[in-house]
Amino acid sequence: MKKESVAVVIISxxxxxxxxxxxxxxxxxxxxxKSICDDDKLDFTxxxxxxxxxxxxxxxxxxxxxxxxxxxxxxxxxFWKLLVKPQSFANWPQKGIVxxxxxxxxxxxxxxxxxxxxxxxxxxxxxxxxQWTNEIAAMNVKVKELIPKRYKYKCKVIGDLMADIxxxxxxxxxxxxxxxxxxxxxxxxxxxxxxxxxxxxxxDHIAEENQNINFIIPIAPTTDKSEYLFxxxxxxxxxxxxxxxxxxxxxxxxxxxxxxxxxETSKNTKIHLIKNHPCYEILKECDLxxxxxxxxxxxxAAITLPMLVVLPTxxxxxxxxxxxxxxxxxxxxxxNRFLTFIIKNFYFxxxxxxxxxxxxxxxxxxxxxxxxxxxxxxxxxVLFLIKNRDQLKSIRNNLHxxxxxxxxxxxxxxxxxxxxxxx
Numbered sequence: 001m002k003k004e005s006v007a008v009v010i011i012s013x014x015x016x017x018x019x020x021x022x023x024x025x026x027x028x029x030x031x032x033x034k035s036i037c038d039d040d041k042l043d044f045t046x047x048x049x050x051x052x053x054x055x056x057x058x059x060x061x062x063x064x065x066x067x068x069x070x071x072x073x074x075x076x077x078x079f080w081k082l083l084v085k086p087q088s089f090a091n092w093p094q095k096g097i098v099x100x101x102x103x104x105x106x107x108x109x110x111x112x113x114x115x116x117x118x119x120x121x122x123x124x125x126x127x128x129x130x131q132w133t134n135e136i137a138a139m140n141v142k143v144k145e146l147i148p149k150r151y152k153y154k155c156k157v158i159g160d161l162m163a164d165i166x167x168x169x170x171x172x173x174x175x176x177x178x179x180x181x182x183x184x185x186x187x188x189x190x191x192x193x194x195x196x197x198x199x200x201x202x203x204d205h206i207a208e209e210n211q212n213i214n215f216i217i218p219i220a221p222t223t224d225k226s227e228y229l230f231x232x233x234x235x236x237x238x239x240x241x242x243x244x245x246x247x248x249x250x251x252x253x254x255x256x257x258x259x260x261x262x263x264e265t266s267k268n269t270k271i272h273l274i275k276n277h278p279c280y281e282i283l284k285e286c287d288l289x290x291x292x293x294x295x296x297x298x299x300x301a302a303i304t305l306p307m308l309v310v311l312p313t314x315x316x317x318x319x320x321x322x323x324x325x326x327x328x329x330x331x332x333x334x335x336n337r338f339l340t341f342i343i344k345n346f347y348f349x350x351x352x353x354x355x356x357x358x359x360x361x362x363x364x365x366x367x368x369x370x371x372x373x374x375x376x377x378x379x380x381x382v383l384f385l386i387k388n389r390d391q392l393k394s395i396r397n398n399l400h401x402x403x404x405x406x407x408x409x410x411x412x413x414x415x416x417x418x419x420x421x422x423x
Contacts (some may be wrong), residue, residue: 007096013053017102158411160404162302184291187220205379298356
């Protein structure tokens with residue numbers, strides 16, 4: 001008698017996780033099943049559940065839907081409705097597996113319990129609910145060491161899904177004699193209001209000292225070139241504190257170039273913009289990134305790109321640029337000034353690290369510059385780092401040590417296959 005089809009439900013959130021975790025795992029899963037002889041081939045359906053996430057762009061559904069790999073995709077705004085009444089979205093097989101590949105691990109646990117399915121968690125840094133999950137696929141040994149002894153039997157170290165990224169060799173930086181610096185001023189509007197004028201001036205100071213450096217800005221999916229013009233203008237109150245302006249933004253006419261636009265500043269510095277997201281092929285070839293705090297520091301760490309993390313605290317009144325509860329509270333104008341005082345005098349003094357690789361390693365892997373910092377001083381430090389290749393190499397090696405080995409995609413796919421066989 002033929003077994004009923006098994007539901008393989010993947011939980012995920014942002015664009016990075018979809019591109020570098022979900023898509024490769026789905027492809028590998030289908031590849032393995034296709035290689036199995038017909039009599040033993042597994043019957044399963046793939047479903048994707050997007051969950052609420054402050055770093056999501058809102059375009060995740062459209063991206064995943066364009067792949068044509070899922071029988072069902074539910075939007076993040078529908079997650080709570082899915083939990084309460086899953087049958088309103090689809091018929092759910094009696095047996096299935098929920099796999100965590102992004103977001104909050106607890107959402108994966110909740111949905112698995114609601115559907116009565118097994119749960120598999122890919123733990124990049126920590127497995128938060130080992131008592132309630134069935135299997136844990138860990139990025140490295142450090143993750144397994146953090147799991148309580150009585151639950152370690154559930155864990156298998158599989159390596160780093162990010163290490164398996166297949167880069168497009170056709171996309172490359174053509175002028176290998178130049179040094180390349182990536183600028184990541186942020187993606188949310190309030191972050192851009194600080195980041196754009198600050199980073200433009202940093203680029204101008206660097207270019208003034210070293211003409212052999214090219215600048216790259218990967219444009220986040222939630223932004224466009226018009227916002228770069230807006231936030232460097234007088235319409236942005238923070239722009240008055242910085243001298244650098246955009247003279248023009250023009251389309252890149254070279255059809256062989258990976259870039260879409262070129263910014264030319266008032267001081268004739270050229271900055272290349274790229275819309276392709278995520279553009280890991282380009283970032284991988286950069287020598288250094290200058291970035292704001294946030295989830296982007298984790299992505300840069302994953303591709304082992306050395307970075308200098310900056311947070312100019314002289315603009316803390318723009319607290320709505322922050323993620324989480326601070327951003328929500330910061331929008332309330334009458335308490336904004338009070339909260340700014342509290343954060344400057346207590347939060348910054350108590351918090352040890354701000355960049356994700358430093359937070360997870362519990363040591364300073366990448367340099368952080370938090371405080372009343374100036375573009376000129378940041379430029380000086382960047383020029384020092386660019387000249388010291390050994391230091392950049394050391395940062396890259398330390399980032400690599402905190403990650404995991406290659407081969408994780410195939411190993412996770414086999415864990416899923418074996419779990420289906422047991423059902």
